[in-house]
Amino acid sequence: MSEHYPPINDLRDGMRVDWDVRITMDDGVTLAADIFRPDDDQPHPVLLAASPYGKGLPFAVGFASQLRSLLTEHPEVAASSSNEYQVWEYPDPERWVPAGYVCVRIDTRGAGASEGAIDFFSPRETQDLYDCIEWAAAQPWSNGKVGLLGISYLASNQWQVAELAPPHLAAICPWEGASDFFREYTHHGGIATEFMPSWMPYQVKSVQHGRGDAQLNPHTGRRVSGKPIRSERELEDNAIAIGDVLRANPTLGEYYRDRSAVLEKITLPVLSASNWGGMGLHSRGNFEGFSRVASEQKWLEVHGLEHWTEFYTDYGLAIQRQFFDHFLKGEDNGWDRRPPVQLKVRTPNDFFVRQENEWPLARTQWTRFYLDASCGMLSETTPSGDSHAAFKARSEGVMFKTPVFDDDIEITGPAALKLFVSSTTADADLFVTMHLFDPSGTEVLFPTAFEPHGPLAQGWLRMSHRALDEDRSLPYRPWHHHTEIAPLTPGETYEADVEIWPFSIVAPAGYQIGLSVRGQDYTHDLAGEPEITYGREIRGSGAYWHELPGDRDNPVYDGETTLIGRASHRPYVLLPVIPKS
Missing domain, CATH: 3.40.50.1820 (Alpha/Beta hydrolase fold, catalytic domain)
Structure with missing residues (x-):
């Protein structure tokens, strides 16, 4: 004893x-x-x-x-x-x-x-x-x-x-x-x-x-x-x-x-x-x-x-x-008479409290913003013609931005990204980040749960885990089985659905929303000494690094990834736009 x-x-x-x-x-x-x-x-x-x-x-x-x-x-x-x-x-x-x-x-x-x-x-x-x-x-x-x-x-x-x-x-x-x-x-x-x-x-x-x-x-x-x-x-x-x-x-x-x-x-x-x-x-x-x-x-x-x-x-x-x-x-x-949902809706500088009756919000206007690899645009207009964007997996990948907003826009809720992807290897990891840019083009970063300078939202997908559970998936929240590994055939195109975790932002007029797809963790480019957590620097993705020895150090994740857009394969992100009252 x-x-x-x-x-x-x-x-x-x-x-x-x-x-x-x-x-x-x-x-x-x-x-x-x-x-x-x-x-x-x-x-x-x-x-x-x-x-x-x-x-x-x-x-x-x-x-x-x-x-x-x-x-x-x-x-x-x-x-x-x-x-x-x-x-x-x-x-x-x-x-x-x-x-x-x-x-x-x-x-x-x-x-x-x-x-x-x-x-x-x-x-x-x-x-x-x-x-x-x-x-x-x-x-x-x-x-x-x-x-x-x-x-x-x-x-x-x-x-x-x-x-x-x-x-x-x-x-x-x-x-x-x-x-x-x-x-x-x-x-x-x-x-x-x-x-x-x-x-x-x-x-x-x-x-x-x-x-x-x-x-x-x-x-x-x-x-x-x-x-x-x-x-x-x-x-x-x-x-x-x-x-x-x-x-x-x-x-x-x-x-x-x-x-x-x-x-x-x-x-x-x-x-x-x-x-x-x-x-x-x-x-x-x-x-x-x-x-x-x-x-x-x-x-x-x-x-x-x-x-x-x-x-x-x-x-x-x-x-x-x-x-x-x-x-x-x-x-x-x-308490039993209060609405079921209370949100501190995010703005670039603060929050405001709003009560709601459900989640996601019933009045959400689920809006497709298409990715146009030919010009890096993120737009409600469906692109014409074929396009592709290739990047080395171990890189910052590619960025897509909306036009500058003429009016304030609120985006609050879960989001989902539809991509069409090929790789030069038998697998590829997708790191997806949502961004906010101010009128000068500078990214607006936020103090988050474990990161002093974080982006709007993030999502991830290992392509060999792309299989969806159709019964549990929702248009705005794909659900992957994760029970089997399905390698890619190099050069072939595969459909990928990336879950982007819920976020909130009221983007003022003059601002832009961005979406990046890369093959490594998001990092910001801020100058100065970063904070140290668990003995390591945190530079945008908190303590949620993805370089576990014995996993990401496999050469299969060092190839070239290509995002594809054509008539039958139009990539888009489904965003939860909240109409003004």
């Missing part, structure tokens, strides 16, 4: 805090939890979340630069909290406990102070979360209603456990949380992404259970990785080698299905919060989650800015509070 720190019961800043509480799973493994609750003996609703990031690692210690930025840009976050108890992507107990909630933070199996081996989003990990929900509901400080609230990992696992319908899970709020492990976490359009292999050493292995050099929790003086110290070999044996797994599983099989929720089985109340700038990981999951869950009580909220920001601002907190007050406390506060 492993040795653990004994629980500590504290009274801090008006909260009763129970540090390092042990929760026993059905296989005997124990997980560690920190519990923040009101200083009374009354039962309260519970907000619970679980992650591999170390429940005892304060935001200010583990993610100091992000917290400084948050407090500088949004000082209201510090107005009602000391931020001393904030932990990365968990709810802040100082803003929830005074409102009558219990906050439960759990280290997932193998991480932090929890026993076991790390296996991201595995069925075992999902069952652990189920058991923790039911454990929390049975505690004397609980009113029997549990809600799930958290960002990213702490949002993605909500979809999974909600599918299992724990009896005491009353509502979920996955705030920027992917729901499809293959299409969103590990393979974009079938192209392996380096995100998880890059992220794991910095954010997970650094707090792995048994790591002797982990940070200390300043409130307890204890290692956030727990009391035992494991050898390097033990640590290695108790953590999934995610890069090796991705290389061994290039198509969508049982491994990925086991880690993706069947959204149609979810029937409880859902508030799905997405970020326009979440392309590459979470945004697609929240849009799909809202659209596909079977719940009759579901809402979609979409915002912008950095991944963590709006979760903690007064804007985000007010939405979360009203939702959970209604479903966990039973308050008649008008």
Whole structure:
């Protein structure tokens, strides 16, 4: 039996805090939890979340630069909290406990102070979360209603456990949380992404259970990785080698299905919060989650800015509070009468809030903008004649631009690109980017979830993964099987449908929309020192690089790609144009 720190019961800043509480799973493994609750003996609703990031690692210690930025840009976050108890992507107990909630933070199996081996989003990990929900509901400080609230990992696992319908899970709020492990976490359009292999050493292995050099929790003086110290070999044996797994599983099989929720089985109340700038990981999951869950009580909220920001601002907190007050406390506060969709529509410099009744918007004018390779135009006019554009796969490819807009135009929703492609090799990777250009021709870039200078939107497709599931595909959202690899015959032309993740922009008069097709990740050309994430520069596509060793280093991706346009093969992008009111 492993040795653990004994629980500590504290009274801090008006909260009763129970540090390092042990929760026993059905296989005997124990997980560690920190519990923040009101200083009374009354039962309260519970907000619970679980992650591999170390429940005892304060935001200010583990993610100091992000917290400084948050407090500088949004000082209201510090107005009602000391931020001393904030932990990365968990709810802040100082803003929830005074409102009558219990906050439960759990280290997932193998991480932090929890026993076991790390296996991201595995069925075992999902069952652990189920058991923790039911454990929390049975505690004397609980009113029997549990809600799930958290960002990213702490949002993605909500979809999974909600599918299992724990009896005491009353509502979920996955705030920027992917729901499809293959299409969103590990393979974009079938192209392996380096995100998880890059992220794991910095954010997970650094707090792995048994790591002797982990940070200390300043409130307890204890290692956030727990009391035992494991050898390097033990640590290695108790953590999934995610890069090796991705290389061994290039198509969508049982491994990925086991880690993706069947959204149609979810029937409880859902508030799905997405970020326009979440392309590459979470945004697609929240849009799909809202659209596909079977719940009759579901809402979609979409915002912008950095991944963590709006979760903690007064804007985000007010939405979360009203939702959970209604479903966990039973308050008649008008939540059930609000429209199902709230969007922060993007402009070049800001956002404005607008409520809607559905997603995608019913009044959308689905508009084809044709790609004319002969002149690089993106136009509603069908081109005449034949054209083609060839580019080396390892290049920035080709750009298409609309004419300068004479009037403002809003484009809000998902998009899809139809291409006709040939390659000099047996495969080709397509990296598609939507751009906004100002009247001077300069690209307008945006602070996004994980990228300080990101484009409007992105999409990807590996041509050998081009096969569509016709039953699940929609005109504006192609759905690929990803279950088989179908090599190309060099020189032959193939139809390709690229999913472009949802985006929003009101492009003013004088601006242009652009679309580029390249064979490598989008990068901007801004001068100055780039930000460093996971030890590498981020220059336009966040941490979602696509050069996983053993995947993209294959010579098959070093050929020449040609985009073709002729009478029977007219490439176009289907854009969601929103008419003026």
